[in-house]
Amino acid sequence: MKDLMIRGADIVVKTLIEENAEIIFGYPGGAIMPVYDALYDYHDKIKHVLTRHEQGAIHAAQGYARVSGKVGVCLATSGPGATNLITGLADALIDSTPLVCITGQVAAHLLGTDAFQETDMVGISMPCTKWNIQVRSVEEIAPAIAKAFFIARSGRPGPVLIDITKNAQTDFGEFNYVPCLGFRSYQTKIEINKSDVQKAAEVIDAAERPYVLFGQGVVLGKAEAEFKAFLDKTGIPAASTLLGSGALSQDHPNFVGKLGMHGNYAPNMLTNQCDVLIAVGMRFDDRVTGDVKRYAKQAKIIHLELDPAEISKTVISHYSILGDCKDSLALLTEAVSKNSHPEWLEKFRELEREENAAVVQHDITPTKVGLTMGEVIHQVNQYKADDAVLVTDVGQHQMIAWRYFNYKKSRTQVTSGGLGTMGFALPAALGAQMFDFSRQVVCVVGDGGIQMTIQEFGTIMQTKAPVKVILLNNNYLGMVRQWQQMFFDKRYSFTELDNPDFVKIAEAYGIKSQKISERSDLNEAIEDMLIHDGPYFLEVVVEKEDNVFPMIATGCSVEEVRLS
Amino acid sequence: MKRYTIFVITENFIGILNRITIIFTRRGINIDALTASESRIEGIHRITIEVTASEETVVQLVNQIEKIIDVIKAFYHEDDGVVYQEIALYKIPVSKLDGGLEKIIRQHNAKIIAAEPDFVVLELSGHKEQTQELLEILKGYGLLEFARSGRVAVAKRMHTIDSYVK
Numbered sequence: 001m002k003d004l005m006i007r008g009a010d011i012v013v014k015t016l017i018e019e020n021a022e023i024i025f026g027y028p029g030g031a032i033m034p035v036y037d038a039l040y041d042y043h044d045k046i047k048h049v050l051t052r053h054e055q056g057a058i059h060a061a062q063g064y065a066r067v068s069g070k071v072g073v074c075l076a077t078s079g080p081g082a083t084n085l086i087t088g089l090a091d092a093l094i095d096s097t098p099l100v101c102i103t104g105q106v107a108a109h110l111l112g113t114d115a116f117q118e119t120d121m122v123g124i125s126m127p128c129t130k131w132n133i134q135v136r137s138v139e140e141i142a143p144a145i146a147k148a149f150f151i152a153r154s155g156r157p158g159p160v161l162i163d164i165t166k167n168a169q170t171d172f173g174e175f176n177y178v179p180c181l182g183f184r185s186y187q188t189k190i191e192i193n194k195s196d197v198q199k200a201a202e203v204i205d206a207a208e209r210p211y212v213l214f215g216q217g218v219v220l221g222k223a224e225a226e227f228k229a230f231l232d233k234t235g236i237p238a239a240s241t242l243l244g245s246g247a248l249s250q251d252h253p254n255f256v257g258k259l260g261m262h263g264n265y266a267p268n269m270l271t272n273q274c275d276v277l278i279a280v281g282m283r284f285d286d287r288v289t290g291d292v293k294r295y296a297k298q299a300k301i302i303h304l305e306l307d308p309a310e311i312s313k314t315v316i317s318h319y320s321i322l323g324d325c326k327d328s329l330a331l332l333t334e335a336v337s338k339n340s341h342p343e344w345l346e347k348f349r350e351l352e353r354e355e356n357a358a359v360v361q362h363d364i365t366p367t368k369v370g371l372t373m374g375e376v377i378h379q380v381n382q383y384k385a386d387d388a389v390l391v392t393d394v395g396q397h398q399m400i401a402w403r404y405f406n407y408k409k410s411r412t413q414v415t416s417g418g419l420g421t422m423g424f425a426l427p428a429a430l431g432a433q434m435f436d437f438s439r440q441v442v443c444v445v446g447d448g449g450i451q452m453t454i455q456e457f458g459t460i461m462q463t464k465a466p467v468k469v470i471l472l473n474n475n476y477l478g479m480v481r482q483w484q485q486m487f488f489d490k491r492y493s494f495t496e497l498d499n500p501d502f503v504k505i506a507e508a509y510g511i512k513s514q515k516i517s518e519r520s521d522l523n524e525a526i527e528d529m530l531i532h533d534g535p536y537f538l539e540v541v542v543e544k545e546d547n548v549f550p551m552i553a554t555g556c557s558v559e560e561v562r563l564s
Numbered sequence: 565m566k567r568y569t570i571f572v573i574t575e576n577f578i579g580i581l582n583r584i585t586i587i588f589t590r591r592g593i594n595i596d597a598l599t600a601s602e603s604r605i606e607g608i609h610r611i612t613i614e615v616t617a618s619e620e621t622v623v624q625l626v627n628q629i630e631k632i633i634d635v636i637k638a639f640y641h642e643d644d645g646v647v648y649q650e651i652a653l654y655k656i657p658v659s660k661l662d663g664g665l666e667k668i669i670r671q672h673n674a675k676i677i678a679a680e681p682d683f684v685v686l687e688l689s690g691h692k693e694q695t696q697e698l699l700e701i702l703k704g705y706g707l708l709e710f711a712r713s714g715r716v717a718v719a720k721r722m723h724t725i726d727s728y729v730k
Contacts, residue, residue, distance in 0.1 A: 122579060123579075123582065126579065126582055126583055126586060127586050127590065130633065131633040131634075132579075133578075134578070151633055184575075184636065184729060185574070185575050185633065185634050185635060185636045186633050186634075307631070308627060308630070308631075309624075309627035309628055309630070309631045313624065313627070
């Protein structure tokens with residue numbers, strides 16, 4: 001009997017393997033050492049990537065989860081190791097990224113005694129996890145991990161944390177893995193209400209200027225094909241949120257651009273002119289709606305959404321279809337009549353031409369001396385593969401990269417949307433690349449954000465992940481500076497940066513690097529970077545005080561979107 | 565702003581109360597009273613929360629509570645949709661117990677539930693207005709200690725907890 005008993009730490013690793021986890025991003029320490037000891041025996045079955053900081057580990061797990069559609073796994077020790085995960089947990093919760101994070105904890109008999117590296121991780125992580133649990137005995141380990149994976153990936157995905165005391169890891173128990181298939185307090189399968197679909201279809205059929213907004217729900221629901229079929233049949237113009245980008249190829253004739261504060265001109269303007277607004281898998285974030293009191297008041301709003309708490313949370317919907325949009329879109333497509341809206345679509349194209357003349361031309365084919373962020377991304381488009389993943393940080397470069405990157409495939413967009421986490425990009429790009437070395441992963445980052453997690457160059461060095469990092473350096477915390485210019489009377493309070501020699505840093509990590517500041521070098525530099533076999537760091541010195549436009553200033557309505 | 569009673573039917577899971585209360589904290593909403601106890605089904609707890617807010621806010625709160633993984637069901641009622649009681653205990657020095665006080669106890673339907681050499685404990689169940697009225701009176705009788713529970717309530721609507729627990 002005794003030989004059937006294995007250590008709790010081995011149960012942790014064996015359960016992860018049963019859950020099809022292929023890779024763990026983590027950082028060892030005292031209270032998680034038994035699990036690390038177990039990993040030593042299973043290194044042929046499950047990979048582990050040693051990041052340089054726990055925040056790097058969780059952002060890497062997020063990047064991995066976002067491109068793979070699988071659950072990202074993250075491992076850290078108790079105390080500071082665990083608390084370093086918090087930013088990533090909050091980020092993953094607001095962006096619906098499935099994660100299972102395992103933290104070590106002091107032995108059960110020491111709980112509550114302020115033992116070395118003890119922290120109340122379950123308490124601290126409660127507001128930023130979908131679910132969490134403390135495991136204090138070996139018997140609880142396998143069921144807790146199985147339940148965690150089920151919760152993380154089902155319904156609206158999100159991060160889950162399991163805090164395992166050290167005694168549970170070192171005690172012996174039987175390995176009895178049973179997958180979790182559901183439990184009574186958590187309903188994941190929502191039957192679509194057919195009469196809701198019928199009502200929505202009637203409203204859509206009667207609409208003269210219907211308009212679709214799509215978010216990450218289409219990606220998370222694996223509903224890209226159903227979504228495209230819906231647009232093909234109805235001919236309705238469609239615009240994406242930040243995280244929805246990629247769910248529909250930008251080549252699709254109905255794609256009209258991107259929504260929100262720094263989105264495109266037409267999609268924002270015409271939100272207040274449509275007669276029916278169909279929101280698919282998006283949550284009306286304030287960066288999308290602007291002033292919600294003046295948002296689409298003329299329109300009948302139809303919301304297709306999986307999370308009941310999102311329906312009428314910020315924008316009241318007149319009709320809603322609760323459930324997985326993969327199911328609801330299919331039913332809705334069946335129920336609507338074939339249609340087209342050429343004149344309405346042309347209104348979008350008209351405004352698009354205005355934006356092109358006022359903004360886009362100046363960004364991608366500038367006449368000014370300094371390089372613009374827009375022309376860099378435009379060049380990336382010329383050379384990138386269709387399924388290239390764009391990973392961005394937070395700020396001006398993020399908005400510009402999103403605006404100009406040509407999204408063609410689903411799961412090519414990795415960025416910190418809801419939380420706006422600076423420092424996200426470099427580790428997230430590493431994680432995205434670890435899923436598939438053969439896929440292009442382009443990481444675009446600013447000179448502020450890169451310095452928040454720059455230590456992850458070390459992980460890129462060690463894993464040889466062929467990430468292509470483009471630093472758009474304007475020696476400013478550019479987005480804050482833009483706001484200071486526009487709304488704070490150009491009082492540039494603590495936004496200018498004295499920066500290190502980034503190329504030297506990257507080279508010190510053995511990463512092939514180049515720095516350019518001339519337009520004439522841009523083309524070749526991008527091409528060199530993308531064909532390079534291995535990680536590459538390209539620093540592009542850009543215009544110091546460029547601004548991102550269009551812009552909907554805080555408190556303004558979507559129709560007050562500014563072109564300059 | 566109105567007074568609402570929120571019912572939460574939940575698994576008995578460590579930390580569940582914390583998960584519920586942070587939903588209020590995050591939105592800067594004060595919980596007027598809260599009681600938690602095992603329901604008539606073993607392993608399932610029933611939490612009753614009293615809150616003063618607008619209906620839109622209460623709807624959001626209930627939606628967020630119901631989103632908690634271990635919560636089975638949450639719903640809300642206005643005061644006239646529930647039958648509710650609170651219990652109050654009053655500790656009075658024995659020296660103050662005279663004919664006047666006995667009359668007050670009878671008038672308010674309070675009960676003496678404990679008598680010690682130095683003090684007696686009165687109990688009154690009712691709505692807050694009633695327990696408060698007695699409190700104000702007893703302050704004149706050397707009140708030593710006062711404690712009041714949150715409300716326990718049952719809905720007037722005819723359905724049972726079993727319909728949520730499959």
